[in-house]
Amino acid sequence: MSYRLSLLDKSPVAEGMSGAEALQVTLQAAALADRLGYHRYWLAEHHGLPGLASAAPEVMIAQILAVTRRIRVGSGGILLQNYGAWKVAEIFSVLAALYPGRVDLGIGKSPGGLPQVTRALQRELRGGSAAEVGRKLAELSAWLQGAHEGAEILPRPATGPQPFLLGGSLASAEQALALGWAYVHAGHQDGNPELTAKVAALLHHATGEGPVLAVAAFAAPTREEAEARIGGLTFVKVSFADGHSVNLTSEAGAREYARQYGPVDYEISQRTPVIVAGTADDIHDRLSTLSQRYGIRDFVLDQPVAEAQARLNSISLIARPVARAVA
Template structure:
């Protein structure tokens, strides 16, 4: 098969369940993915959400590493604007020392929550520290590669975590390539082929190879069931006069974000992501088409369905079809 399959899990809290239930479902998904031969399993970071329990990826990564044996495990991704680069370097060095060759460090550039949660996370940061992401990324790479003149990190693992920047623009693609990092293009948040190609090409022009593409996919025994489970996905993006913008799940969430942000000067943009919903055969046919069209050799699949059993069934169906295709 000409492409690898990986998974992104957001710890969805299904109706009638709890945050701990969502984390247990994530761990079950990771263990199943490990058994079925997926390449990576990544966990996201979100804050203050009643729908997502993924607040601390570094802790969840450690837990999953201890309960799997082969699959690479990582963050998709740590939201660096909230933290000191030194501390993230320490955390992932510990993880890489505990599970050599299996740890991925993915960094996200968004806040990952509504403004009230962001202010709480950043309440003790120096002024403007959160916005200086370019410096933070360079510092993180320097700490990981050390030793550093001011201080070192311990333990220093034999195999560093593989580093990735997550983003949806050519600027992010170029930034990742210049750092010498991998790049994951957020096709699961924007299905525009022109912008996707621009980002993929920008990364390859510097790095010499194609990056990973994230997309939304869900498989069920029938196409009708899959489409019914997924529904009509879209992102609502408030864009403020100061240039700030963020992807949100609904217009109500966008208006609440604006209220917390303290601005009524914004416009709403609607983004429709790349969504693959159907049988496992449908999914692989679409992936093969995207691979041929875009030249991508690895897909990270974001499953939008909160129900635990449906998600596990989708993971199983996609993997079993992959084996049939490979054979």
């Protein structure tokens, strides 16, 4: 089974690098991906995190669309609880009007920052509206298609943005189906094969297509170099008694998140991310296995290494075995 490759970029800030320099690396990486034949280039959204410069994906999307020729560009994703559905639909409709057939709108449901930053970001929203993600998704879907509640997005692009829902659960996959959207499963976060199989089976049964599968992947000239680059990478999951959970890069960060979150019992557990690492052939061997096992035709690759040249080299290496991946 052939598959297409796309990239997810969080604009990581490597040691000794400024946020502005990290954004320039993102522009370089996107231009490289366009030249090499990747299918999509997506920008993540995070707020107030020192190691990530991905605070405004809609700005970077516009910039990347302007300096590339072919590749689809979008969000991976816009965190809808922080915004009004109308404005998100409006921004991406304008982008789609400027760049027909090249704009993706990926939507995520998490806040994307520490609690105090989230409160600052959501301060002007109507009380309680941030939690009404289901309502916002329905409104966004309606406005992307036409008039809704007497209001219509203008300008109306000839080809609207392609919507995707990002998630990591069976419930999120079902929500995407209800909206009529494509679904992106966060395999790079949980690495849970049983859950991935259930999500893929649900979507194949309902639509005949599997999800877009997000995978953490990093390539180097040798397997040893790739494994050395990712060796020791861990993340920490903090889970609250009210059901809220979030992944962070350190235990200190998890405890600070819990302090800001408020007086709710919580647990912290250290996790090892599931990363496909090795040579380009190693990467494609694993992607081919996943493609066959779950019926996946689209992968979006999240590179877990911040150093700029290593990321650019990985993008180039993974793109080379073109006979085994339809870009």
